[in-house]
């Protein structure tokens with residue numbers, strides 16, 4: 001997957017978790033939390049969906065890497081490059 | 084309810100889940116049945132925690148996101164308006180805190196600012212922990228609201244809809260119930276609780292979850308500090324990596340092979356009789372437009388199990404499922420319905436023989452209705468059918484000790500037990516009611532069954 005594919009996939013997951021959110025104007029550099037209403041359970045779901053859909057394992061100590069779209073894509077890129 | 088919610092979460096993330104239910108139907112404390120050609124709900128007065136479509140905060144929004152439901156799926160119609168009725172004072176409230184605020188300002192002008200102060204001091208759901216959960220709600224409230232009558236009136240609906248403890252309420256439970264009733268609100272699906280249950284079961288099954296009815300768990304098998312499986316009433320054995328139980332904390336521990344002494348003393352004491360009166364007209368046509376009325380016939384609110392009589396009719400909850408703002412195209416329910424809940428003593432009901440049990444059901448139906456019609460128009464001459472169920476019924480269908488609707492007074496917020504892979508969810512984890520039970524199932528599944536890879 002290219003970084004663009006990964007971004008699309010994360011957007012897809014987010015729209016699944018929070019169907020009412022408008023994700024078209026998402027600013028990749030800003031934390032998700034400032035732009036969409038996500039609580040800790042929803043964050044867990046991003047991790048869980050990545051595991052379910054792509055078998056990507058994200059250890060708990062890395063959850064902080066998923067703060068914004070840019071950091072998420074950067075973090076996932078090496079893990080999802082060969083998918 | 085909590086079991087199904089947990090099951091959906093786990094099945095969604097590809098775990099193999101089996102839900103075991105002793106009863107021949109689903110729903111537990113909030114099931115449904117059919118009698119004399121009419122549909123009845125066991126519990127449902129109101130879905131609490133109502134927030135409108137698009138709301139992003141609060142338990143309802145969280146539940147919808149976590150279960151991937153749309154807001155529309157639950158078909159929630161908001162309440163028309165409810166009231167707390169004490170002798171000489173009636174406080175109306177609805178799903179906007181503004182109404183309660185203005186009612187308090189009118190009836191208790193001196194408490195206006197104190198009420199604002201109370202709103203500021205409530206703790207948010209996610210900020211409640213085992214540490215700040217305990218403590219006396221009465222003491223907290225009396226420290227802010229200085230008119231004892233207003234303290235009693237505010238506590239009345241909150242205790243009625245979610246307090247497992249007699250007399251006083253845990254501070255944390257108080258905050259949860261205050262938010263869910265006064266700051267969020269009441270709603271109901273036109274089709275009642277079966278609509279919610281149908282969605283839960285359909286989703287659970289679609290995700291590959293297995294649901295076995297008439298499959299009571301007789302024992303939880305234990306090896307050292309772990310649960311290794313369960314034995315059903317018919318002797319069948321199932322092995323399990325983890326066990327999540329909504330049977331109640333004490334009831335669950337009793338099932339474990341290694342804990343033989345059940346601590347019945349710690350079980351909840353509060354149970355109810357619930358009567359359903361079918362009327363020959365819509366309740367609003369006979370002058371009762373309100374959704375729910377919480378009444379108490381003296382200045383002091385008594386929240387405790389009656390000891391000398393089968394029921395205590397000084398306080399009660401009157402609810403009409405007709406009095407919700409259903410969409411115009413649905414009209415209203417065919418029958419007028421008034422439900423009435425009254426505090427009752429499980430042990431006393433349980434000792435009656437069959438004939439006496441039936442007689443007492445009729446007697447206490449009459450007495451509780453006679454008490455209620457002091458606070459709403461007398462509907463007795465419009466009644467065409469009735470049903471009553473008692474703590475004994477509740478116990479028989481849910482297996483909760485004492486038929487205790489809100490479970491044991493001591494909650495287990497983190498859901499853990501003495502076994503590493505056995506957890507409790509639902510009522511005894513701390514969240515009660517329909518929304519509470521579902522959120523509990525979700526959070527216990529997340530916390531204990533989804534964190535590590537399968």
Ligand SMILES: Cc1cc2nc3c(=O)[nH]c(=O)nc-3n(C[C@H](O)[C@H](O)[C@H](O)COP(=O)(O)OP(=O)(O)OC[C@H]3O[C@@H](n4cnc5c(N)ncnc54)[C@H](O)[C@@H]3O)c2cc1C
Nearest residue numbers: 084085105111112113126128129299300509510516517520
């Ligand atoms: C009369 C009444 C009115 C109510 N009104 C409302 C209302 O208006 N609004 C609201 O939000 N809430 C209401 N409630 C409360 C609400 O129904 C409960 O809080 C909620 O349903 C609890 O769900 P739960 O999953 O925690 O437990 P339960 O519903 O008790 O589920 C536990 C299930 O486990 C099963 N079980 C127990 N032991 C075993 C065993 N050994 N093996 C197999 N299965 C077992 C039981 O049969 C039961 O189905 C009401 C309850 C009652 C009784």
